[in-house]
Amino acid sequence: MDADREGSGGRGIGQRGSGRRTPGRAVAYAACGVVLLAGCASMPDSGDLRGVDSTPRQDTPVRVFAMPPQEDAEPTDIVQGFLEALTSDDPNYETARKYLTPAAQKKWEPGLSTTVLDDGPGADIVRPADREQADGTWFTLIGTKVAVVDAQQSYAPTSGQYRETVHLVQDKKTKQWRIDTPPQGVVMGKSDFQRNYVAVNKYYFASEAKALAVPQTVAVADPVYVRERVDPVTQVVRSLLNGPTRWLDPVVRTSFPTGTALQKGTSSLTPDDRGALTVPLNDKAGHVSSDRCRAMAAQLLFTLQNLAPAVDTVELQADRRPLCSADGDDANGVAQRGSVEKPASLYFVNGEHRLVRMPAVPDSGDAKAExxxxxxxxxxxxxxxxxxxxxxxxxxxxGVSLDGRSLYVGSLVSGGSLGDPVLVSTGKAAEDRLTTPSWDIEGDLWVADRNPADPRLLLFKEGAGKPLKVETPGLDGRIKDLRVAADGVRIALVVQKGGKQSLYVGRIEREGKIGDARSVSVRELRSTTPDLEEVTTMSWAGDSRLVVVGREQGGVQQTRYVQVDGSTPEGPPPAALTGVKEVAASEDDDVPLAAYSEDGIVRLPSGAQWQKVDADGTAPVYPG
Incomplete structure (x- = not known):
């Protein structure tokens, strides 16, 4: 089967703002689930280069391999072929290296970073007036940056122009052109990135030094991107053993001893027909206690279950000796995750401005529960x-009073009294007073006072007493809304500055002993929706996912999911709903999304459309 590579988003070489796609001459051959990229068609060696179109995302797991350079290929063909080889499924980029000189092959580090461009890399030949070309040929790769995946496989949105210089030389003996100055790391268009990579949550535990005062260890998700068709199971196990990403590292710990790695010579990990995955580790893990071994197995199982659901059991070996094993029940006994903690009820404020509740998951036999x-x-x-x-x-x-001024705390026990408010804002207008509060896993209560004269993020230990002011270094703007994650170490903030409302995720750091006065801060705020001009509302909707309602500049309101790292998770967005003012989600996917819209309180059961719950209700929330 032959097919022109007419991609789904690749901005090709030489397509500088023309707005027109030039059909690529590269030919793709598909047979037995393998696609070969041929990037060596003959081209002129001056002027703009033709397009390197991105490979369309496949509906089936088709593996894509690049073609090596053809004999006597022109410099333009070499650059073309190299860029296409970067989007292939070669495990170690063997084919891409064939476009490089021997010296460049040794120095080039594809794992250093992956730069994602909006429409694929374009290129210009650098004219002699721009650079002396007596020693070879120069090209400048150009594009608009969308994101960068670093050496720890951590995704971060970015922007601005991408410009990298590529230099080619001609071998004096063979007369073959090769690249001796390749771009840093790997570069590709957005659609090729979506085809090549998959997001996976690694799991670590809340740090002992800053441990949460809860009866069970808390698992924290650390999202990374791995190449989807290049043995992703082995990739993510190696990534887990290498430790948490830099951003999360200050607030989590791993159960694996320092230096733990896969046993030397381990090339691939595959579960057996029982759903058991054997993970051979080096001797660094050979002397751990049984409890610590189970914690190690739990980390692996939590991590692998969202990548390879067929893995039911993890069996650990150290220095080729059996250590321990764990299944799902064992892992859940080691640590708790928000995504498996099912809330009992959905809560909201009714037409009389009182707090009401109903079952979190509708009963199939009683879908109209009141x-x-x-x-x-x-x-x-x-x-x-x-x-x-x-x-x-x-x-x-x-609960925050109707005028936004007072915060009350009470128990959900019949006959319980409310007492005086624990906090009173002096903001002049309702929008300058208290945000919706949020509870963390320690039982502490968070709220922001939006008073322009004294904007503050506050924490009440167990919902009572004198509030602790939370330090927010790097915060540029005023907090409009907040939600603490189920893991207790991350917080989502809607920050307002000027006419823009943006969503950030920060890391919660707690200093001091539990029970004593503790310093709490929110650090390294990261933007998760840089393309949205206005964020109306948001809620945690998974261990590393949020549901967000907002709009782009000049656009209409939309509801979508985002990862905490700013990437877009796979899968469809929630069904469209107009006039959304507030949204509520549980970390458990089985619990319906709820919202306050023009129709009052509505919710979205799995596989259904939005259903009206209460025409007069407002402010829906799940626990948290």
Missing amino acids: PVPVPGALGDGDKDLRSVAVSRDEHMAA
Whole structure:
């Protein structure tokens, strides 16, 4: 089967702002699930180069391999072939290296970074007036940057122009052109990146030095990108053993001893027909306790289950000796994850401004269950509420008064009293007062005071007492909304500056002993939706995923999922819904998305359309 490479987003060499796709001359051959990229068609050696179109994303797991350079290929063909080889499924970029000189092959480090461009790399030949070319031929690769994946496989959105110089020389003996100055790392268009890479959550544990005061260890997701058709299981195991990414490292720990790696000579990891994956480790892991070994196996199993669901059991070896094994029940006994903690109820404020609840997951036999007031003063008291938050154990709740001025905390027990507000804002207008609060896994309550005269992020230990001011170095703007993740070490903030509202995720660092006065800060805020001009509302919707409602500049409101690293997860966005003012999600995928829209409270059961719950309700939340 022959096919021109008419890609789905590759901005090719030589297509500098023309707005027209030049059909690529490269030929792809598909047979037995393998596609070969041929990037060596004859081209002129002056003027603009033709397009390197991105390979369309395949619906089936077709593996793509590049063709080596043809005999007597022109410099333009060499650059073309090299760029196409970067998008192939060669495990170690063997074919791409064939376009390089022997010296460049030794120096080039494809694992250093992957630069993602909006429309693929374009290139210009550098004219003699621009650079002396007596020693070879120069090209400048150009494009618009979208993201960079670093050496730790961590994704980060970026912007600006990409410009890298490529130099070719002609071998004096063979007269063959080869690249002696390749671009740094790997570069490709967005659609090729989406075809080549897959996001995976590695799992670590909340740090012992900053341990959370909860009865069980908490697992924290650390998203990375691995090449999807180049033995991803082995890639992600190596990545897990190498430790957490730089951003998350200060607040997590690993159970693997320092220096733990796969046993020398291990090339590929494959589960057997029982769904068991044997992971042979070096002797660094040979003397761990049984409890620590189970924690190591839990980390591996949590990590692998979102990449290879067929893995049911992990069996660890060290220096070729059996260590321990763990299945799903064993792993869940070691640590808790937000994505497996199912909430009992969906909560919201009804038309009488009181807190009500209903089952989180609709009963198939009783899809029209009616909301009921929660026990306690927030459900049957005399305080009119604007927004609410329910603790993760669903024993406590917090409510902000209708005018946004006062924060109340009460138990969800019949007959419980409310008492005086724990916080009062002095902001002049409602939008300059208190945000919707949020509970963390320790049972502490977070809220921001938006008073322009004294904007603050505050934390109430166990929802009571004098609030602790949370330091926010690097925060540029005023907090409009906040949600703490189920893992207790990350927080999502909607930050308002001027006329723009942006979503950031920060790392929560806690200093001092549990039970004593502790310093708390939110550090290294990262933008997760740089393309959105306005973020209306958001909620955590997984261990490393959020659901966001917002709009791009000049665009219309949209609801979509984003990863905490700013990338877009695979899968369709939620069904369209107009006029969304607030959204609520659980980290558990089986719990329906809920929203406050023009139709009041609605929710989205799996496989269905949005369904009306309460026409007069507002402020929907799940615990957290």
